[in-house]
Amino acid sequence: xxxxxxxxxxxxxxxxxxxxxxxxxxxxxxxxxxxxxxxxxxxxxxxxxxxxxxxxxxxxxxxxxxxxxxxxxxxxxxxxxxxxxxxxxxxxxxxxxxxxxxxxxxxxxxxxxxxxxxxxxxxxxxxxxxxxxxxxxxxxxxxxxxxxxxxxxxxxxxxxxxxxxxxxxxxxxxxxxxxxxxxxxxxxxxxxxxxxxxxxxxxxxxxxxxxxxxxxxxxxxxxxxxxxxxxxxxxxxxxxxxxxxxxxxxxxxxxxxxxxxxxxxxxxxxxxxxxxxxxxxxxxxxxxxxxxxxxxxxxxxx
Amino acid sequence: xxxxxxxxxxxxxxxxxxxxxxxxxxxxxxxxxxxxxxxxxxxxxxxxxxxxxxxxxxxxxxxxxxxxxxxxxxxxxxxxxxxxxxxxxxxxxxxxxxxxxxxxxxxxxxxxxxxxxxxxxxxxxxxxxxxxxxxxxxxxxxxxxxxxxxxxxxxxxxxxxxxxxxxxxxxxxxxxxxxxxxxxxxxxxxxxxxxxxxxxxxx
Numbered sequence: 001x002x003x004x005x006x007x008x009x010x011x012x013x014x015x016x017x018x019x020x021x022x023x024x025x026x027x028x029x030x031x032x033x034x035x036x037x038x039x040x041x042x043x044x045x046x047x048x049x050x051x052x053x054x055x056x057x058x059x060x061x062x063x064x065x066x067x068x069x070x071x072x073x074x075x076x077x078x079x080x081x082x083x084x085x086x087x088x089x090x091x092x093x094x095x096x097x098x099x100x101x102x103x104x105x106x107x108x109x110x111x112x113x114x115x116x117x118x119x120x121x122x123x124x125x126x127x128x129x130x131x132x133x134x135x136x137x138x139x140x141x142x143x144x145x146x147x148x149x150x151x152x153x154x155x156x157x158x159x160x161x162x163x164x165x166x167x168x169x170x171x172x173x174x175x176x177x178x179x180x181x182x183x184x185x186x187x188x189x190x191x192x193x194x195x196x197x198x199x200x201x202x203x204x205x206x207x208x209x210x211x212x213x214x215x216x217x218x219x220x221x222x223x224x225x226x227x228x229x230x231x232x233x234x235x236x237x238x239x240x241x242x243x244x245x246x247x248x249x250x251x252x253x254x255x256x257x258x259x260x261x262x263x264x265x266x267x268x269x270x271x272x273x274x275x276x277x278x279x280x281x282x283x284x285x286x287x288x289x290x291x292x293x294x295x296x297x298x299x300x301x302x
Numbered sequence: 303x304x305x306x307x308x309x310x311x312x313x314x315x316x317x318x319x320x321x322x323x324x325x326x327x328x329x330x331x332x333x334x335x336x337x338x339x340x341x342x343x344x345x346x347x348x349x350x351x352x353x354x355x356x357x358x359x360x361x362x363x364x365x366x367x368x369x370x371x372x373x374x375x376x377x378x379x380x381x382x383x384x385x386x387x388x389x390x391x392x393x394x395x396x397x398x399x400x401x402x403x404x405x406x407x408x409x410x411x412x413x414x415x416x417x418x419x420x421x422x423x424x425x426x427x428x429x430x431x432x433x434x435x436x437x438x439x440x441x442x443x444x445x446x447x448x449x450x451x452x453x454x455x456x457x458x459x460x461x462x463x464x465x466x467x468x469x470x471x472x473x474x475x476x477x478x479x480x481x482x483x484x485x486x487x488x489x490x491x492x493x494x495x496x497x498x499x500x501x502x503x504x505x
Contacts, residue, residue, distance in 0.1 A: 035494070035495055035496075036492055036493070036494050037416070037417050037492070037493050037495070038417070038473075038490075038491065038492045038493075039414035039417035039418060039489065039490075039491055039493070040488075040489065040490040040491075041407060041410040041411065041414065041488060041489060042407075042476065042487065042488035042489075042490075043403075043404045043405075043406040043407035043410075043487045043488060044487075046406060215490075216453075216473075216474060216490070218356055218357055218437065218439050218451075218453060219356070219357030219439040221439075221451055221476075222357065222439050222440060222441040222449065222450075222451065225441055225449070226441065226442075226443075229443065238441075238443045238448055238449075239448050239449060239478050239479070239480055242441055242448065242449040242478060243478065243487055243488075246476050246487075246488050247488070
C-alpha cells in the first residue's frame with residue numbers, strides 16, 4: 001500500500017482540569033483527542049519512472065532544437081516510496097552519439113536527432129532508458145518559475161552569477177525567474193562544470209519543495225501544469241503531464257539523492273576542444289543503483 | 303497509466319438507497335456567482351452536494367463548457383459520495399466506492415478504505431450528510447477541460463447504538479478527463495472519525 005498514512009492525533013476536544021487536593025497527590029489531567037488520519041496516492045506509473053530533463057540554450061523565440069542542451073539531468077522517481085534520485089550529466093561529455101552521428105559532446109544529441117537521440121545517448125551512457133523526455137528553454141523556464149512564485153535554492157558556495165551579477169549566498173537563496181536562470185546557467189565563476197550540474201540539482205530540489213508547499217492551494221497545480229504545457233517540449237500528452245505534476249508531489253525531499261557523473265578532462269580534434277571523457281563504470285553503477293528503488297547508494301564515486 | 307475501471311461510468315452515477323444527492327451544476331447553477339439560480343432542495347434530510355468552480359485560469363472556457371465540466375465532475379463526485387458514505391445501512395460493500403478511480407489508484411484506495419469511506423461505520427443504523435462541498439479548479443487546454451482538482455469538505459452524521467457520531471473527510475480529489483470520461487487519479491485527504499482517544503497528562 002503506498003498511501004501515506006500519517007496518524008495525527010492532535011485535535012483537542014476537551015480537557016478536564018485536574019483536581020488538586022491540598023496537601024495531597026496531583027491528579028492527572030485527562031484529555032480526549034479525536035483521531036485524524038490522512039491518506040494520499042496519485043496514479044501515474046508503477047515502479048521506478050525515468051525522466052530525462054534537458055535545458056536548451058536556444059535563443060528566445062527559436063526552436064529548442066537549435067540550442068545546446070547544457071543542462072542534462074536523468075531523474076528516477078519511485079512514486080510508491082517517495083524516493084527520487086538525480087543523475088547529473090555534464091554537457092561536455094564526449095560520447096559516441098547513436099544513429100550514425102558519431103562522436104560529439106552529449107549536449108549536441110538533441111540538436112542532432114531530437115528527444116529520441118538524446119534519450120538513446122543517455123541510455124548508452126547510464127544503461128537505463130528514459131521513459132519521458134522533457135525539454136525546456138529560457139522562456140519556458142522563466143514562465144514555470146514565475147508560476148511557482150520563485151524558488152528557494154540551497155547553494156553550497158557563494159558566488160556571483162555569470163549573467164545578471166546576482167550574488168548567490170551559501171545557504172538558502174530565494175530567486176525570481178531571472179535569478180534562477182542566471183544561477184542555473186553560471187559556469188565560469190564556478191570551480192568546474194560539475195558544480196553547474198550540482199546547481200541544477202539544487203534548483204530541482206527547490207522546485208520540488210515549492211510544489212509540495214503549494215500543492216493544496218486552490219488552482220496552483222492547474223496553473224503550474226498549464227505553464228509546463230506551454231513551457232515544455234515533450235511527447236507526454238497534457239493529461240499525463242498533469243498526472244506527473246500531481247504525482248511528483250509524492251516525492252519526499254528527504255528521500256532525494258543526487259550524483260554527478262565525473263570523468264577525465266581531455267582535448268579532442270584539430271582545435272584541441274576541451275571535453276570530458278565520461279567515467280562509464282560510475283555512470284552504469286549509478287544507473288543500476290537508481291533502477292532498484294530510485295535511491296543512490298552513499299557516495300558518488302565509481 | 304491506467305484508465306478507469308471498466309464499465310463504471312453508469313454505475314458510479316447511480317444513486318442508491320434513500321440518499322439523494324443533487325449536483326447543483328447539473329441543474330444549471332450553484333456556481334460561485336451570486337446571480338446563480340437558487341439551490342434545489344434535496345428530497346431527503348441529507349445535504350446536497352454543492353459543486354462550484356473557483357478557478358479556471360485565463361482560459362477561453364465558455365460558461366456552457368464550464369457548466370458541462372461541473373456536471374460531469376459532479377456526477378463522479380456524487381457517485382463516490384453515495385457509494386463511500388451513504389446508501390442503506392448496515393452495509394459492507396464499500397469497495398465499490400472506487401469504481402470511478404483509475405485502476406492502480408483503486409487498488410491503493412482499497413488499502414486506504416478506512417480513510418476514504420465510512421467502512422468503520424458499516425454497522426451504523428444510518429448515515430446522513432450534513433455538508434457536501436466541492437470547489438473545483440479546472441485545467442483547461444484550448445477550450446477543453448482536461449483535468450480538475452476537487453477541494454472537498456464532506457461532513458456526515460452516523461447513527462450508531464442510538465448515538466450520533468460525526469465523520470468528516472476533507473482534502474483533494476484529482477480528476478482527469480480522457481476519452482470523454484472523467485476518472486479520479488489521485489487523492490490527498492484527511493479523515494476525522496470522531497473517535498476519542500483518552501490520554502493522561504500530569505499537570
